[in-house]
Amino acid sequence: MKNYRKTLYMASVLFTLLIFSCVTVNIYFPAEKVESVAGEIVDDIRDRKGGDKGTSLKDLLLQKTLFALFSSNAWADDVTAVSNPTIRALKEKMKARYAQMKPYYQKGMLSEGGNGYVSLGNTGGLGLKEKRDLKNLVDTENKDRASLYREVAKAMKIDPSQINRIAEVFAKEWQK
Amino acid sequence: MVKTKTKIILIICIVAFLLIAALGGTLLYYYSHPSALKEFIEKSISRSTGSAFSIEKLSYSINPIKIHAEGILLDPGEKLSGLHLKISDITAEICLEGKLGHKSLVFEKLKIDRFSFHVSQKIRLPQIRPERKSPSTIGRVFAKLVAFFLFRDIRFQQGEVTNGEATIQLKDQDISLKGIHAYLTPDHLVEISCNTQIKWPDKQLSFTAPHLHITTDQAISFTDPEIKARLTAKNATFKSPDVHVKGVAMTAKLTYNLRNKTLSFEPVDLNFEGVTLKQKYKKKSSPFDLYLKTEGIFDLPQRRLNAPRFHLTIRDLLKLTGRLNAHFHPLNPLDIEILIDEIGVYKKSSLPSETRIETLRPGNLMFKFGLEREQFVVKIKGHKAHLIRSALAFYMLPSGWQFSCLDSFELTAIQKQKGGWSFTSKLDFQGMNFQNADSSCAGEDVSVHVEADGKLDLATPEIIANASLKIDKGEILYDRFYLDLNKNSLFSSFKGSYNVSGKNLQLSGFRLGFKNILTLDAHGTFVHKTGDEKLHLNLSVPETSLKPAFRHFILEPFQTEKPLLTALKIDGKISADLELTCKNKDWEVSGHCMWHDGRISMDDKGLSTEGIDLDLPVWYQTRKTETSEDTVRGSLSIRSMILPFFPEQSLALHLDAGPNSLFVKSPIELKVPGGTVTLGPVAGRDIFSPGISLNTSLAINSVEIKPLVSKILLQPVQGTITGRLDPILLEHNTLKTTGVIITKAFDGEIVLSDLGASGMFTSSPVYKLSALLTHLNLEKLTTGTTFGKIEGILDGHINDIEIAYGQPQKFELLLETVPEEGVRQIISLKAVDNIAQIGGGASPFRGLAGSFTVLFKEFPYNKIGVIASLENDVFRINGTNRKGGKEYLVERGRFSGVNIVNQNPDNRIRFKDMVKRIKRVTAKGGGPVIK
Structure with missing residues (x-):
């Protein structure tokens, strides 16, 4: 009788574990698309499009051929890009601010964290007023980034709980 | 002559003999008679x-x-x-x-x-006389x-x-020695032991040494100038109302020089184990151990004690090394000077067995105790004493802070005859640099001067003190707030008294301010008895110019985040008169903040107000209460106010503050071009918390459209606007309204509803509304516009409009013409071209179709129907009229006309392309491009 009970308990426990192991929570997170959007937005802000200037004539011809063949797809991608007035305004503000922040990046006083936000590094050599101004820049930039990630999530219909993942994807682009 | 000498000698001998005989006889007598x-x-x-x-x-x-x-x-x-x-x-x-x-x-x-x-x-005990008379x-x-x-x-x-x-x-102490045992050994060594107890009954002090032992190291001889002895004591205790010491052990090697009358000790070891401190009404402190080791010499005739080196250790806390000089002069019986050479602070270590000591070497740290004019005087002086480092080492300042500075301080305390004390003190920090762990609080080359003086009356007991603080030179940063102290020094002064038994602080004068910016004055009382904590302060800000305060505390800290602030010009005089109370953790602030002769302007936004006189009533409290009947009354008046879309006007209204709330109880009538609008009453609740809410209403009473939109639209529009939004609620950064605004124009109505906004106080607010269009006369709507003339009646709606940064972010639009008897349905060539361009991106009048434009300038239509949406910067435009598998934007008339058919059911256009199309079709003088 005792053995029978023990077996029953074991079976119950196993069954419970099996049930819980079957429960999965699906949260939609289109990683590749977010990467693409992040790349596009950060390129716009950092003005990285100038890199195509060195493209050879041969490459241009190939691009044009490919564009001709797959133009409809290219058009569709273009239209589905993530944007809205808020994102556009944020991009413009961040683009203007990047010009102010760039010298500090070069001096190592600012660094891009893995969380998608800027952080202050060693600001030795700066006066307190300059430190204050730089901190204000960083705070404002980070607030705008938080708004940007929120807007991207909204535009892409991603659950707000995934905003940190979006920020981490963006972090890779900021760090480039 | 010789005979005389012989006689004298003989007489002396006889006298001496008689004396000796008498002495011998006396001795013999007493020897034989002991009782005598x-x-x-x-x-x-x-x-x-x-x-x-x-x-x-x-x-x-x-x-x-x-x-x-x-x-x-x-x-x-x-x-x-x-x-x-x-x-x-x-x-x-x-x-x-x-x-x-x-x-x-x-x-x-x-x-x-x-x-x-x-x-x-x-009894009068023998006095120690410094000079000895020679014997007779x-x-x-x-x-x-x-x-x-x-x-x-x-x-x-x-x-x-x-x-x-x-x-x-004695007068104030009892000394008791019991069980005295003393031995002088054949080697002339002395051993003394006893149980010692000393009491000071008036002060409730007692010292007990159950085992006091003195042994000499060498034979005592009156011819040898030195007596060397060793003093030991074990398990002694010391008790007072505040301090309890047990396990006191002492060993001392003492040498008494008979010739010089000096007592030298080399060294003295004093151990105090389990010292506990107890303050009245407070728990005893954790026990700690004290260890004192010193050597020195006490010159008895000169009454001077000199200890060239002593070490005081408080285990696991502090080590002190220093020098001590004391002079017990008959006129000034006490004069003790202690110089500290080294301070060692025990630091916490991750390893329990490891002990780390941070050593500080103060440049000049001196404690002096003495009697001057029969007054007990304590002086503490320090220069380069590493006060801040000591405070950090003792964890009196938050960890992670870095400091460097030169310090100097001086404290003099004098005990008055009636038992009271008076004190004066100065503290200076020069060239102070500091910053916290995240550099959000920092200072560079800062000078700090503190001065304090006062009296301590032990009878009451009460402390009366005056103190002043001045921080000038250098610069400081706190988060976003920066101050150049050379221009705007920080100053503070304090005048008050503290009753120790009543735990009552009377603040008769307190001032804190930044030079040329702002000053705060306060006076009041603070009682901090357990279970009965009360604070009552009257705070006032004397009238001062708003401009510097605005620049330092708002503009400079926040202009990066809110660039709009840089365009804001602000002026006037501000002042405040507030009452701060706290009773058992319930805080309350009430009073008035004033702004006189104020001015705000923002030239590029067309905003200008002058002659502002604001008496802002304030009532803040932490205690939750129901609505109160009592209010603090204030007012706002503006002599001249120019706002966008509003004509210049004055404003006057009453303000009432309740607990955490502010009300404008009377409606505010504002002039607008073509009429008036009525705002309010306004009720703001929880105005000091992030959950602030505003409740108001807006009534528009037949405002004429023409003057209202004259600056926006080129074409005059006849009509009126009426409506009521009630309530208008602002909560959690979201504005919601109930009600509609009805615009009667173009023979029809445009009904605006669901007006609201989200993210109101963020950097990206989004405004929302919906519009219902009913029976709009297209002829009146389009005549004279660059779009092109259309005749007919239009119905439709635009739902869920969202506007961010002045641009549409989202909407769903439906526009359809409805036939009406007596109304022609005609569309001009230009309008056809524009609709086609907006809908399809290209002009329909190309090729053969272009030849029609020569013959026809307008076409009849059966129906115009457009459904459009915007989301995520993508427009989608379709026709509502589907027939025969086709989707018409414009369906031609029965006999003639032009069909505009949407060939692309998934007609999506990016926002920037649509902007280009709209710009193209609305450009002045623009028309169809005939190819």
Whole structure:
């Protein structure tokens, strides 16, 4: 009788574990698309499009051929890009601010964290007023980034709980 | 002559002989009559001391010389009325050693058993005299005679004192020595042990040493100038109302120099184990151990104590190394100076076995205690004393802070005759640099000056103090707030009293301010009794210019985040008068903040207000209460106000503040071009919390459209706007309205509803509304526009419009013409072209179709129907009219006209392309491009 009970308990426990192991929570997170959007937005802000200037004539011809063949797809991608007035305004503000922040990046006083936000590094050599101004820049930039990630999530219909993942994807682009 | 000399010598010899014979006879008499000797001794001592001296029993022998006495009793007389001595038994074995003229009196064995000695406070103890008078000639002759015939010195070979007891009662202390045992060994070493107890009854102090032991290191000799001894004490205790010390142990090597009269100690080790401190009404502190090691010399004639080096250790906390000088002058009986050379602070370590000590070497740190003009004076002086480093080491400042500065300080405390104290102090930090761990709080090259003076009345007890603080030079940063202290120094002053027993702080004057920016004055009381904490402060800001405060505390800190602030020009005078109270953690602030002769303008936004007089009532409280009938009343008046879309006007309204709320109880009538709008009443609740809410309403009473939109639209529009939004709610950064605004124009109506906004106080607010279009006359709507003329009646709606950064972010639009009798349905060539361009991106009049444009300028249509949406920067435009598998944007008339058919069911256009299309079609003079 005792053995029978023990077996029953074991079976119950196993069954419970099996049930819980079957429960999965699906949260939609289109990683590749977010990467693409992040790349596009950060390129716009950092003005990285100038890199195509060195493209050879041969490459241009190939691009044009490919564009001709797959133009409809290219058009569709273009239209589905993530944007809205808020994102556009944020991009413009961040683009203007990047010009102010760039010298500090070069001096190592600012660094891009893995969380998608800027952080202050060693600001030795700066006066307190300059430190204050730089901190204000960083705070404002980070607030705008938080708004940007929120807007991207909204535009892409991603659950707000995934905003940190979006920020981490963006972090890779900021760090480039 | 010779005869005379011989006679004199003979007479002297006879006299000497007679004297010796008399002395010998006397000695012989007393030897043979001990009772007579006993009586003689009793009388002699009684007479010379003025006391009653008696010996119960006396016996002696000559060979060997041995004296034995019992029951010796000295009772004080009137003059020595504080001295009692009782010796139960004394035995002495004596001999004379040496040649005549060099004899010594040797106590071969001295034994005293059971003696008691008592001195009361009435007796005058012998004074230590710094200078000794030389003996008289007779005294010197007598001493030489005694030294020649009897003995030159006294030596003790062996002695023993057992079961002794001594009590000394002084003015404010009782000393009790019990169980006194003393031994003089044959090697002339002395051992003394006793139980010691010292009490100060008035101060409830007591010191008990159950095992006090003194041994000499070498034989005591009156010819040797030094007596060396070792003092040890174990398990001693010290008790006071505030301090309890147990396990006091002391070892000291003492050397007394007879010639110089100096007592040197090298070294003294003092251990205090389990020291606990206790304050009234508070728990005892955790026990800690104290260890003191010192060496030095005490010059008795000069009354100077000099300890060239001492080490004081408080285990696991502090080590002090320094020097001590003390002078006990008859006029100033106390003058102690302590110089600290090194401070060692024990630091916490991750390894329990590891002890790390941070060592600080103050440049000049001195403690001085002394009596000046019969007043006890304490002086503490320091220069480069590393005060901040010490505070950091003692965890008195938050960890992670970095400091560097030169410090100097001075404190003088004087004890007054009535028991009170007065004190003055100064503290200076020069060239101070500091910053916290995340650099959000920092200062560079800052100078800090603090001065304080006051009185401490121990009878009340009460502290009355004045203090001032000035921080000038250098610069400081706190989060976003930066100040150049060279221009805007920080100053503060304090004047008040604190009653210790009542725990009551009376603040008669407090001032805190930044030079040329803002000053805050306060006075009031603070009581912090357990269970009854009360604070009452009157705060006031004297009238001052708003501009500097705005620049330092709003513009400069926030202009990066809110660039709009840079365009804001602000002026006027501000002041405040507030009352701050706190009772048992319930805080309340009420009063008025004033702004006189104010001005705000933002030229590029068309905003300008002048002559602002604001008396803002304030009522903040942490306690949750129901709505209160009481209010604090204020007002706002503006002499001239120019706002976008509003004509110049004045404004006057009353303000009422309730707990955490602000009301405008009367409606505010505002002029707008073409009429008036009525706002309010306005009720703001939880205005000091992030959950602020505003409740108001807006009524528009038949405002004419024409003057209202004259600056926006080129074409005049006739009509009126009426409506009521009630309530208008602002909560959690979201604005919601109930009600509609109806625009009657173009023979129809445009009904605006669901007006609202989200993210109101963020950097990206989004405005929302919906619009219902009913029976709009297209002819009136399009005539004269660059879009092109259309005739007909239009119905439709635009739902869920979202506008961010002045651009549409989202909407769903439906526009359809509806036939109406008597109304033509005609569309101009230009409008056809524009609709086609917006819908499809290209002009329909290309190729063969272009030839029609020569013949026709307008076309009849059956129906125009467009459904459009915008989301995520993508427009989608379709026709609503589907027939025969086609989707018409414009369906031609029965007999003639132009069809505009959407060939692309998934007609999506990016926002920027649509903007280009709209710009193209709305450009002045634009028209169809005929190809």
